[in-house]
Amino acid sequence: MVYYSAAVAARNDVEIIRFPASVNMSDSIQNAALVPGTAKNPRDANGFVRFLLTAEAQTILKETGQPPLIPAIGKGDVPADVQN
Numbered sequence: 001m002v003y004y005s006a007a008v009a010a011r012n013d014v015e016i017i018r019f020p021a022s023v024n025m026s027d028s029i030q031n032a033a034l035v036p037g038t039a040k041n042p043r044d045a046n047g048f049v050r051f052l053l054t055a056e057a058q059t060i061l062k063e064t065g066q067p068p069l070i071p072a073i074g075k076g077d078v079p080a081d082v083q084n
Contacts (some may be wrong), residue, residue, distance in 0.1 A: 002021065003065070006065070008064055013073075030069060033048075033052050034049070035050050046081060052068075053082075
């Protein structure tokens with residue numbers, strides 16, 4: 001068993017069998033995008049986070065088995081140019 005995103009990445013080499021929604025843990029597992037305070041290039045890093053919030057990036061994430069949380073949740077000190 002692997003994460004759905006790993007199965008999608010290997011879709012030409014494996015058979016994907018999905019569990020029913022009653023055993024879906026996706027709602028409990030969430031990834032985060034952040035820019036650490038020690039980032040060497042915070043402007044570009046914030047630009048990447050902004051990109052992750054676009055429809056284009058959300059399509060890419062869905063296609064690779066990482067459906068985004070919409071709307072995104074901003075916690076902590078979120079820069080104004082990155083906020084939804």
